[in-house]
Amino acid sequence: MTIWNALPKVVATAAVFALSVGALPAAADDSDEQAMAPVDATQQDATEGFALTYDVYTGGFRAIRFDFAVDLSDSGADPGYETRIRLRTSGIIGALFNWSLEASSTGDWRDGEIAPEKYRTANIWRSRQRKVAIDYADDGTRTVTAEPAYGEDDIKLVDPALIPGAVDPTTAVTALVLTSAMDGACRPRTAVYDGRRRYDANMEALPPRDLKPSSAAPFEGRVAGCRLTFERIAGFKPDRKRLQDLEVAIWLADIGVEPGQVPVRLELSTPWGDGFAHLVRARTVDGVLVFGAVDDDEGEDEKVR
Numbered sequence: 001m002t003i004w005n006a007l008p009k010v011v012a013t014a015a016v017f018a019l020s021v022g023a024l025p026a027a028a029d030d031s032d033e034q035a036m037a038p039v040d041a042t043q044q045d046a047t048e049g050f051a052l053t054y055d056v057y058t059g060g061f062r063a064i065r066f067d068f069a070v071d072l073s074d075s076g077a078d079p080g081y082e083t084r085i086r087l088r089t090s091g092i093i094g095a096l097f098n099w100s101l102e103a104s105s106t107g108d109w110r111d112g113e114i115a116p117e118k119y120r121t122a123n124i125w126r127s128r129q130r131k132v133a134i135d136y137a138d139d140g141t142r143t144v145t146a147e148p149a150y151g152e153d154d155i156k157l158v159d160p161a162l163i164p165g166a167v168d169p170t171t172a173v174t175a176l177v178l179t180s181a182m183d184g185a186c187r188p189r190t191a192v193y194d195g196r197r198r199y200d201a202n203m204e205a206l207p208p209r210d211l212k213p214s215s216a217a218p219f220e221g222r223v224a225g226c227r228l229t230f231e232r233i234a235g236f237k238p239d240r241k242r243l244q245d246l247e248v249a250i251w252l253a254d255i256g257v258e259p260g261q262v263p264v265r266l267e268l269s270t271p272w273g274d275g276f277a278h279l280v281r282a283r284t285v286d287g288v289l290v291f292g293a294v295d296d297d298e299g300e301d302e303k304v305r
């Protein structure tokens with residue numbers, strides 16, 4: 001199969017992967033306008049955390065470079081978290097299909113409960129840009145702003161009664177990863193609201209397995225597993241398949257970062273094809289490389305930190 005024949009499925013699968021990791025949350029519609037958000041600096045008082053880099057493959061091609069960083073602080077009454085996500089097309093796909101996205105969320109994390117304070121995301125697709133922000137108030141309400149602005153009909157698709165207790169997509173991914181790291185467990189359910197759509201992210205345990213290394217997947221060893229699926233609640237267009245028939249097998253292992261095990265491989269199953277994300281590099285909160293090797297083209301301006 002040539003790259004031209006594979007490209008439509010590659011693009012669709014790559015987009016679904018971005019959605020599954022909480023990074024394609026709030027496009028104006030399902031056309032060309034998608035999203036770019038500034039990535040904040042590392043928390044100065046961070047005591048634990050990690051920065052992970054993945055290469056995402058689909059259709060036999062490397063499609064996306066995925067950076068995921070979490071900083072945890074333990075100052076004051078409420079331990080804090082800051083998560084930063086960056087995705088961009090890479091390899092031959094990047095040369096043909098230029099897309100990038102950044103997202104961040106900050107808030108409090110205590111005893112397995114996460115309380116976001118703010119969420120920012122933005123992406124650029126075909127030189128078009130969309131920014132989305134969600135700010136959370138102490139009383140549980142939230143303010144959603146978007147550039148370009150959402151239409152009133154879009155926002156009304158979700159009953160306000162369904163929103164309390166739901167968090168933004170990046171906060172949801174943070175909760176899933178931290179629950180696995182700290183408790184060694186799959187987080188059963190996380191309610192998500194991205195400003196336009198309401199859905200649940202559900203996880204269940206998979207039997208442990210052994211992973212063998214390859215040129216694309218350097219990790220070798222025993223891994224624990226979680227299956228991630230999504231339940232669409234409100235705000236979805238009936239004729240669109242966002243999050244429908246989407247399943248992600250997440251394989252986790254301890255690679256030497258705190259607070260514990262992290263995803264080393266993700267296996268994505270979608271109606272458009274399968275995708276794989278392989279951990280290629282991991283750093284501790286203070287920047288020490290503990291897994292993988294420094295990328296030849298990894299300059300300081302390319303790091304999520």
